[in-house]
Amino acid sequence: xxKNRRLxxxxxxxxxxxxxxxxxxxxxxxxxxxxxxxxxIVALGLNFITGLIGQMNLGxxxxxxxxxxxxxxxxxxxxxxxxxxxxxxxxxxxVIGVALxxxxxxxxxxxxxxxxxxxxxxxxxxxxxxxxLTGGSxxxxxxxxxxxxxxxxxxxxxSYYLYLIFALVALFIANRIVNSKxxxxxRSLRENSDAVEMMGVDIASVKIKAFCVCAxxxxxxGAMFAxxxxxxxxxxxxxxxxxxxxxxxxxxxxxxxxxxxxxxxIITILPELLRGLxxxxxxxxxxxxxxxxLAFPNGWIDAGQxxxxxxxxxxxxxxKGA
Amino acid sequence: xxxxxxxxxxxxxxxGGLQAVYPLDIDVAPHSIHALIGPNGAGKTTTVxxxxxxxxxxxxxxxxxxxxxxxxxxxxxxxxxIGRTFQNIKVFPNMTLLENIMVGGHQLxxxxxxxxxxxxxxxxxxxxxxxxxxESLLDLLGMYDVRDHLMKNLPYGRQKISEIARAMMTDxxxxxxxxxxxxxxxxxxxxxxxxxxxxxxxxxxxxxxEHNMDVVMTLSDDITVLSFGKKIAAGxxxxxxxxxxxxxxxxxxxxxxx
Numbered sequence: 042x043x044k045n046r047r048l049x050x051x052x053x054x055x056x057x058x059x060x061x062x063x064x065x066x067x068x069x070x071x072x073x074x075x076x077x078x079x080x081x082i083v084a085l086g087l088n089f090i091t092g093l094i095g096q097m098n099l100g101x102x103x104x105x106x107x108x109x110x111x112x113x114x115x116x117x118x119x120x121x122x123x124x125x126x127x128x129x130x131x132x133x134x135x136v137i138g139v140a141l142x143x144x145x146x147x148x149x150x151x152x153x154x155x156x157x158x159x160x161x162x163x164x165x166x167x168x169x170x171x172x173x174l175t176g177g178s179x180x181x182x183x184x185x186x187x188x189x190x191x192x193x194x195x196x197x198x199x200s201y202y203l204y205l206i207f208a209l210v211a212l213f214i215a216n217r218i219v220n221s222k223x224x225x226x227x228r229s230l231r232e233n234s235d236a237v238e239m240m241g242v243d244i245a246s247v248k249i250k251a252f253c254v255c256a257x258x259x260x261x262x263g264a265m266f267a268x269x270x271x272x273x274x275x276x277x278x279x280x281x282x283x284x285x286x287x288x289x290x291x292x293x294x295x296x297x298x299x300x301x302x303x304x305x306x307i308i309t310i311l312p313e314l315l316r317g318l319x320x321x322x323x324x325x326x327x328x329x330x331x332x333x334x335l336a337f338p339n340g341w342i343d344a345g346q347x348x349x350x351x352x353x354x355x356x357x358x359x360x361k362g363a
Numbered sequence: 364x365x366x367x368x369x370x371x372x373x374x375x376x377x378x379g380g381l382q383a384v385y386p387l388d389i390d391v392a393p394h395s396i397h398a399l400i401g402p403n404g405a406g407k408t409t410t411v412x413x414x415x416x417x418x419x420x421x422x423x424x425x426x427x428x429x430x431x432x433x434x435x436x437x438x439x440x441x442x443x444x445i446g447r448t449f450q451n452i453k454v455f456p457n458m459t460l461l462e463n464i465m466v467g468g469h470q471l472x473x474x475x476x477x478x479x480x481x482x483x484x485x486x487x488x489x490x491x492x493x494x495x496x497x498e499s500l501l502d503l504l505g506m507y508d509v510r511d512h513l514m515k516n517l518p519y520g521r522q523k524i525s526e527i528a529r530a531m532m533t534d535x536x537x538x539x540x541x542x543x544x545x546x547x548x549x550x551x552x553x554x555x556x557x558x559x560x561x562x563x564x565x566x567x568x569x570x571x572x573e574h575n576m577d578v579v580m581t582l583s584d585d586i587t588v589l590s591f592g593k594k595i596a597a598g599x600x601x602x603x604x605x606x607x608x609x610x611x612x613x614x615x616x617x618x619x620x621x
Contacts, residue, residue: 232455241441
């Protein structure tokens with residue numbers, strides 16, 4: 042009975058997600074939803090490092106930028122399919138994962154975060170100054186869109202559906218890892234890494250694995266971004282962007298997959314809803330997020346669940362009373 | 364006596380100008396409980412840290428199960444079959460007791476990260492294996508009923524015992540216990556003795572570092588005594604109890620028999 046009801050909720054949510062562009066019929070909001078999907082994938086990756094292992098990675102913008110530029114430049118310069126670009130971005134992710142994973146073994150806490158900020162800055166400086174390759178601050182233009190069975194995915198609605206499939210694959214993978222012995226091991230590393238090593242676990246290799254997964258999700262998200270907007274420039278990939286990804290992981294519910302999805306949706310959609318406030322929209326946004334973190338330390342999902350059980354128990358009390 | 368499971372030959376440690384442990388020989392017999400005792404600062408934990416590869420030795424060799432493990436990496440030593448608990452417990456406070464124990468078995472499983480994503484059947488089988496093993500250990504140590512509690516909500520004594528269970532989960536040939544009774548009240552201490560006994564009867568071998576004479580004298584087969592980094596005595600509990608040098612080290616010269 043309870044399981045059936047749960048399944049029903051999932052089906053309803055699935056139908057809504059599936060019909061969203063048709064219901065909304067608004068290009069602006071379709072773009073927002075595509076961004077939500079991309080951000081979900083990147084945040085699901087970051088969740089492994091910041092949510093499970095508990096290291097504050099502020100380098101997501103750099104990872105994201107390298108994925109976008111890697112895929113965009115490869116397709117633009119060689120004229121190959123964006124799918125190859127996507128594959129190349131994933132490969133770049135593995136390289137970045139190893140490169141960021143090693144310093145994480147020696148650096149703890151704030152020092153690690155500073156390193157990752159440095160990484161983002163270095164990436165941005167290179168993108169700005171290697172004008173011959175990257176086009177400098179002009180960015181890369183005319184990036185080819187994805188094609189599927191000979192059809193170019195060149196409208197917002199088409200992109201939405203293609204990216205939805207990407208997101209489902211990412212969701213499946215993230216869910217499998219988080220709920221496996223690997224997810225448990227990542228969490229135990231957050232709690233006490235000395236003890237984990239004493240159980241015969243090679244911490245270096247485990248952490249690098251986690252960083253690779255994180256970076257591959259990030260670079261794939263970056264490539265999706267590039268082939269969706271079809272124009273990228275270094276100005277997009279600032280440390281603010283990295284901060285927002287950390288917020289996505291923190292706000293919904295740290296370490297949990299649904300929490301990350303909700304976090305990504307909130308952090309992406311809320312500013313758009315507040316645009317009506319004009320120049321006050323960003324400050325309002327951050328006040329709401331800050332208040333949310335203070336009021337729901339276990340995340341918005343947990344808060345929502347509590348609210349539901351409270352309403353339910355309230356109702357049953359009422360029924361008994363009547 | 365048969366071949367020893369752990370053999371320290373001339374193992375020493377210097378921190379700069381300070382000789383923390385003078386050349387030390389210890390033999391731990393298979394399936395025994397061997398205690399290393401000594402006053403504060405005698406070099407007991409330093410010795411354990413050298414055995415587990417946390418510190419590099421300044422001299423001497425450590426042999427475990429016939430293999431030279433001197434200065435090997437910690438996780439490699441652990442893989443050869445040395446489990447360990449810590450003086451100030453190192454558990455995973457925000458995970459359940461069962462999860463804590465199951466992490467201990469991670470190294471026994473084979474499925475890698477990428478294969479695990481797609482191998483639905485294999486991961487379920489592995490997960491069941493880990494769960495059953497962890498549950499049977501908890502059952503043996505009398506903590507099955509609290510398996511779903513968060514570690515941080517368990518009393519200190521039980522957290523300490525769960526560390527032993529986590530070490531047992533790795534299928535070790537030898538478990539090093541670093542002051543397991545420190546900070547426990549008398550009834551918790553009794554439970555601890557009970558738990559170590561039970562584990563011993565199930566075939567585990569222990570190397571025990573302890574202050575508490577109650578625990579040491581009840582459990583140990585052999586005792587080595589350190590004082591200021593030097594081995595001052597070794598033998599059966601009875602011999603140690605009546606050893607003048609040991610009494611002097613612990614209680615001062617006035618209490619030694621003249």
